[in-house]
Amino acid sequence: MYKRFGFFLLAIVTVLTMMMAGCHKSPQVPAAGSHISDIDVTHHVKTALIQNESLKGYDITVVTSNGDVRLTGILNNQAQIDEAIKIARASEGVHAVHDELTLKK
DSSP: OHHHHHHHHHHHHHHHHHHHHHHSOOOOOOOTTTOOOHHHHHHHHHHHHHHOTTTTTOOOEEEEETTEEEEEEEESSHHHHHHHHHHHHHSTTOOEEEEEEEEOO
């Protein structure tokens, strides 16, 4: 009787372990060139903004989610806001830009 119970218990533990392992989704690696990580997109945008002479020294926050970039910060004029948006849109991996930049009062 104990042999059967031990076998039965082992079978249940094995099945449960397999089920739990199947529930965990490992991150899928996209095909080369088909997707850029949000961290990389943020890095590309921030680097491009910092390298721009008219935007250098301004604190522009860049947050990326699924390729959608949100820009926040305070700039001196509309031309700087337009330039920041243009730079973000041109950056690699950006799907959309959400402008939350404001003018200094």
